[in-house]
Amino acid sequence: MPVKPSQYWRTETEKETHAVSAGTMDPESASFLGVYSESFLNAVDAALTNFESDVRELAPTSDAQVLAAVERVVLALNRVNQEETGGSIDTDEREQICLFIDEALTEHGIDVGELAARQQVSRYAITDRWREW
Template sequence: MAERPTTVWRQGIAEEADELAAGTLDPECGCMAELFPEHLLTATDAALDAFERDLVGAGQMDDVRVLGVVERVVLALNAVDEAHKGQAFETDERELLCDYIDESLTEHGFDVIALTSRHGLGKYQITNKWRKW
């Protein structure tokens, strides 16, 4: 099952907190909680929750419907990023989100490579048309 990026970020926050508490990490080097405040994680999870609900039956959807599902999650994540002054998702976060979208579609029976090929897109370009983050 595709691992949510927010799960990875929460694990990083917890690991960093443990290291800070144990004194094995210099407090000046701790940044995870600042990079991923709870309101960012909650908003991102809400967008991903809606995406997962929309994915039910993706394997039987036509391209237009699947692209609509992708568009909705990307626009929701754009709104999260905009609410955080365009600084919510940096390169690593973008890659995790895009991988999550691709893997989730695949797990729900949709052939992402065939879809992107039919629409003249590269393998990892399914979000590019709408993505601002």
């Protein structure tokens, strides 16, 4: 499975924390510090971990199953974005999450481009019908 965006955000936050502590980075230059709370990161992690589990159980030939898994993760992330403090899913996060979903499905043998075409949407728009972020 690809690296979860929340893992990337956590790692970058830790790097900046160490750099600021060491005096090698000005806190005002940090782009991750203070952006994500641990509870926000944990909630995103949980939603994406559940999606990974769903993907492992999918029949790659069933559009309905694949789209149901995408819908579940998108709705879970909608809840995270609405309910968790200390973070939000904005443009950069959205792009990373959509890429993660695409890569996870692709690694499982699902041709996301063909799936999207059958749904009459672009490859990167398969989340759009449920997504609020």
